Amino acid sequence: MSDLRLQSPAVARNRQPILEVLEQALPKPAYVLELASGSGEHAVYFASAMPGWRWLASDPTPQALASIAAWREQARLSNLLEPVELDVMGVWPDVRVDAVVAINLVHISPWFVTKTLMMRAQERLVDGGVLYLYGPYQREGRHTSPSNEAFDADLKARDARWGIRHLESVVAEAEQQGLKLERVAEMPANNLSIVFKKQAIPEVSASPGQETVHDG
Numbered sequence: 001m002s003d004l005r006l007q008s009p010a011v012a013r014n015r016q017p018i019l020e021v022l023e024q025a026l027p028k029p030a031y032v033l034e035l036a037s038g039s040g041e042h043a044v045y046f047a048s049a050m051p052g053w054r055w056l057a058s059d060p061t062p063q064a065l066a067s068i069a070a071w072r073e074q075a076r077l078s079n080l081l082e083p084v085e086l087d088v089m090g091v092w093p094d095v096r097v098d099a100v101v102a103i104n105l106v107h108i109s110p111w112f113v114t115k116t117l118m119m120r121a122q123e124r125l126v127d128g129g130v131l132y133l134y135g136p137y138q139r140e141g142r143h144t145s146p147s148n149e150a151f152d153a154d155l156k157a158r159d160a161r162w163g164i165r166h167l168e169s170v171v172a173e174a175e176q177q178g179l180k181l182e183r184v185a186e187m188p189a190n191n192l193s194i195v196f197k198k199q200a201i202p203e204v205s206a207s208p209g210q211e212t213v214h215d216g
Contacts (some may be wrong), residue, residue, distance in 0.1 A: 047077045098125070108155065119177055128198060
């Protein structure tokens with residue numbers, strides 16, 4: 001029987017630095033939805049390191065889902081949930097989560113995917129919940145390294161709708177959805193960790209001497 005587990009060399013380089021940021025950003029017990037989980041190696045690593053996290057991996061492709069399931073079967077972690085098929089532009093699971101995690105997604109998708117990601121994350125996150133993004137970004141209108149500039153050109157050659165986004169544009173889009181920037185951390189290979197937090201919507205109470213009017 002063939003081994004369905006995919007492997008990415010980049011995961012071995014970035015999983016521990018990402019974990020360290022997530023440990024600071026997320027509560028110890030947390031329900032986490034990971035988008036575009038790919039091979040599933042991140043999911044296994046994070047769920048193994050943090051038993052208090054319930055980790056729900058997802059991906060839109062059958063090959064990735066098979067890999068995630070194979071890694072999960074080998075790891076036998078009770079807090080690593082069965083992966084779900086999920087396209088950011090499609091229907092999301094009807095759950096409320098403490099965190100949404102997207103690693104290397106924003107630059108390998110059209111801009112409208114990022115806009116939808118922000119909107120759907122805001123809907124699924126609990127108040128104070130975290131949106132975590134990882135990948136390369138431009139800052140102040142410039143690439144942060146020659147390698148990122150070359151990577152950006154390669155992405156656009158593969159699909160003109162892809163490309164390394166401007167950090168400021170991503171932050172502005174998040175803020176429109178009530179997601180406040182909490183932290184930007186420099187990571188290996190000229191990548192960034194970006195942490196947003198969902199802001200609680202204050203309840204509107206009636207003024208003294210006034211009654212609250214309910215429809216119906």
